[in-house]
Amino acid sequence: MACTGFNRRSFAWAVLIAVVLVARANAIDIFLEWHLTLDTTLKPVTRDQPVIVINGLFPGPLINATTNDFVHVNIFNDMDEPLLFTWNGIQQRLNSWQDGVSGTNCPIQPGTNWTYVFQTKDQIGSFFYFPSINFHKAAGGFGSIRVINRNVIAVPFPRPEAEFDLLIGDWFYDSYQNTRALMGTPLVAYHAIPDIILMNGKGPFGNPMSKSYESFNVTQGMTYRLRISNVGNALSFNFRIQNHQMVLVETEGSYTDQIALDSLDVHVGQSYSVLVTANQNAADYYMVASPKLVNTSEFTSLVGIGVLHYSNSVSQVSGPLPDGPDPFDLDFSVDQAKSIRWNLTAGAARPNPQGTFNVSNVTLSQTFILQSSVADLGDEPRYVVNNVSYRTPETPLKLADYYVNGTGVYQLDAFPTHYVNDDAAYGVSVVTGIHKGWIEIVFMNTLDAMDSWHLDGFGFYVVGFGNGDWSTDSRDTYNLYDPVVRSTVQVYPGGWTAVYAFLDNPGMWNLRSQLLKHWYLGQELYVRVYDADPNPAKESPPPENLLRCGIFSSPPAPAPAPASWT
Structure with missing residues (x-):
């Protein structure tokens, strides 16, 4: 006899509850209440522009969790536009319902609230959150996420004296609404350059446009952890601290081999942890973030400047800013990337040691070759992937x-993942990712700008970088021994980047450019990783507070029982 829909769903929820109870054994629940408003009085620089604040804060509150904790974020939308939040690098194990992008969630309408519930399952590291639709990220609404180790797992470096979150990103003087509207203009869409770089929502030290600047207080002789994230919209930057070296220890949830650096390139959407020891004379020192591929002698405000202040300092910062690498020297950047x-x-x-999970002997199930470029579609400027704009x-x-089953909304595998369409076109690109298969993704960048790519739900094993076109012979240059695992990877102008990922996380997952205008103008697709087993231990059912929109503005009929349950 076939199981009824009611009995099937009841059994599924019972299994889910049992799974959650086991998962909660070593975890806690964190409850947060956020009120999102558009503040016209909090000005990062002396310009009239609205800023998205969370509980009156810009940047927003820190989410401080431990591996496997459950985070409940009740978001009240007090703005006049729908919004969503995404949790950049949090993998949402078995639960893409909480991913917070347009392909997974209906937006939170103005004057309403909705609670995200996600687990920091099997993760540690430095991440950040931000609003994901309507160009909102250009107005703020972002903040840091820390996921710390459980006590039973040793951290591979001595405990620092303190930790600092450093959110660095480019910023437009104009309102996000005006900038968003200009994205329909080809000249602006393709060539718009931000106006200034902020550190934790504050302008550069010494810049007449700045209302304040960021400063960290340190004690001579002590070591500190800086969690650095590029929360910007368009520009990669090089970060450095006057007279101080940094020791790289972590990137987006992976501990790295510890290497000493004079400066560090951080690309849009990426996060790093570095250790800095206050081992200089008691004084104040510059912290600098300068953009890549930009002549800062022409755009002086595009140099973010903060201060590292020794607690016993009696002198202010002085002298020239510390030199960084030539911003147009991509060889330096590539060599550094390969050294991580x-x-x-x-x-x-x-x-288990991280090396337990490696790619030295994997068998690839799929290869995607994704080429980024630009196109005009009906006089609209668009960014495309294999000549398809989402x-x-x-x-x-x-x-x-x-x-x-997607009917009436998208057609699975209707667009190419390994060749370029002859003609540019719009499309709702959803492609098959083979569940529990290894995928190779090659990102090819025909643009004259740096790009960054991110896949929700998974980590990238970054196996290779190269110039020009990728070919199968390029695999001979891959690092399959100890490639770093991260959630966002850069792709250099005129070059390619290759990554591996293990698709063990069922769901609908966003694969996108992290550059805001690229994403907003179509440079994304979705990877559908499907497991036919309805056991909620393998993928969570829809949440009880599920929002509905589009063709499901009214409650949809229950999904039919799979044949395997009859």
């Missing part, structure tokens, strides 16, 4: 996938 390796002997979220449907893909 996974620490194979360190434990992280689990007691156009967001009114119905989130995840809802359509769960209730009607």
Whole structure:
């Protein structure tokens, strides 16, 4: 006899509750209440522009969690536009319903609230959150996420005296609404350059536009951890501290081999942890973030400047800013990127050494070759992937996938993942990712700008970088021994980047450019990783507070029982 829909769902929820109870055994629940408003009085620089604040804060509150904790974020939308939040690098294990992008969630409407519930399952590290639709990220609304180790897992460096979160990013003087509207203008869309670089929402030290500047207080002789994130919209930057070296220890949830650096390139969407020892004379020292591929002699405000202040300092910062690498020297950047390796002997979220999970002997199930470029579609400037520009449907893909198998919203595998369309076109690009298969993704960048790519739900094993076109012979240059694992990877102008990922996380996952105008103008697609087993231990069912929109503005009919349950 076939199980009824009611009994099937009841059994599924019972299994889910049992799974959650086991997962909660070593975790806590963190409850947060956020009120999102558009503040016209809090000005990072002396310009009239609205800033998205959370509980009156810009940047927003720190989310401080431990591996496997459950985070509940009740978001009240007090703005006049719908919004969503995404948790950059938090993998949402088994639960893309909480991912907070247009393909997985209906937006939170003005005057309403909705609670995200996600688990920092099997993760540690430095991440950040931000609003994901309507160009909101250009107005703020971002903040730091720390996921710290469980007590039973050793951290591979001595405990620092303190930790600082440093959110650095480019910023437009104009309102996000005006900048968003100009994205329909080809000249602006392709060539717009931000106006200034902020550190933790504050302008550069010494800049007449700045209302304040960022400063960290340190004690001579002590070591500190800086968690640095590029929360900007367009520009990679090089970060350095006057007269101080940094020791790289972590990037987006992976402990790295510890290397000493005079400066560090951080690309849009990326996060790093570095250790800095206050081992200089008691004084104040510049912290500098200067953009890549920009002549800062022409754009002087595009140099972010803060201060490292020794507690017993009696002198202010002085002298010239510390020199960084030539911003147009991509060889330096590539060489540094290749030197960032996974620490194979360190434990992280689990007691097993990271090197237990490696790619030296994997068998690839799929290869995607994704070429980024620009196109004019009906006089609209658009960014394209393999000549396809993503156009967001009114119905989130995840809802359509769960209730009607995508019918009427998208067609699976309708667009190419390994060749370029002859003609540029709009499309709702959703492609198959083979569950529990290894995928190779090659990002090719025909643009004259740096790009960054991110896949929700997974980590990238960054196996290779190269110039020109990728070919199968390029695999001979891959590092398959200790490639670092991270959630966002840069792609250099005129070059390619290759990554591996293990698709063990069922769901509908956003694969996107992290550059805001690229993403807003179509440079994204979705990877559908499907497991036919309805056991909620493998993928969570829709949350009880599920928002509905598009073709599901009214509650949809229950999904039919899979054949395997009859």
